[in-house]
Amino acid sequence: MSRLLKRCAQGVRVNIVPGLVLQSIACVVVGVYYFVPEARGAYDWIAKVKVDYGYWYSAVTTGVFGGLVPFLYLVSVGKVERSDFWAVGIFFLGAWSWKGIEIDFLYRMQAILFGSDNQALTVLKKVLFDQFVFCPVWSAPVTALLYRWKDCGFSWRRFKRELDRDFFLLEVLGVLVAIWVVWIPGTAFIYSMPSSLQLPLFQLVLCFFVLLVSVIGKKRVDKVLAES
Structure with a gap:
């Protein structure tokens, strides 16, 4: 129990400042939309592109913001080994392109429901539905599993060794706490926007969030491997 509380406290401590930064960005984007009429044309153009291309827009742009941009950053700072370049690049693009479709579907279904x-x-x-149903049941566990697989060098043998009780109790919970710290206020800003602009705002915050998860997650795995 003490380890669980320690991991939760660590998740809050690590993510609170980045979370505030991301939420500030979201706040500015929403504020400009509602209080700066001169900027409305740019928002309308983005909304039109989103509506015109539907799930194709969701997949391509989320792949870029959540996958390609963070991947290029990690490469530039030496966080990706040369031998892993293509595998990690394909992972980022593929995982986040699919995630874009998934989140777009979530937003559409919530518009119907609520x-x-x-x-x-x-x-x-x-x-409430996003953060306390979708995230605990699906988003946090899947994200933790995917990133642990990546951080294990895509080795299924090493990955399976990592799937112990501590992983599901501590790591998944750690990801969930990170999601809550960043995304509970973040989703409030997102859902205050028109439906066609919710995914673009999500992608902007996502770009920075993926960087955070990638860097912190890699450090944790490196520490475990060094101690083993």
Whole structure:
């Protein structure tokens, strides 16, 4: 129990400052949309592209923001070994392209379930469903598993050794706490936007969040491997 509480506290401590930065970015984007009419044209153009291309837009742009940009950053700072270049690059692009389709579907279904307006009650329902149903049941476990597999060098043997009780109790919970710290306020901003602009705002915050998960996750695995 003490290890569990320690991991939760660590997740909050590590993510609180980056989370505040990401939430500030989201706040500025939302504020500009509602209070700077001169900028509305750019938002409308993005919304039109999103509507015109549907899930293709979701896959390609999320692959770029959540996959390609963070991957290129990690390469530039030496966090990706030359021998792993293609494997890690394909992983980032493939995982986050699919994630874009998944999140777009989530947003569309919530619009059907709870409505597409930006009233406080509607936003609250979407945030609660997103963070306390979708994330614990699907998003956090799958993200933790995918990134652990990547950090194990895509070795199924090493990956299977990592799937012990501590992984599911501590690592998955650690990812979930990281998600909550960043995304509970973040999704409130996202769901306050029109439906066609929710995914683009998600992608902007996502780009920085993936960098955070990648760097922190790699450090944890390197520490475990060094001690083994």
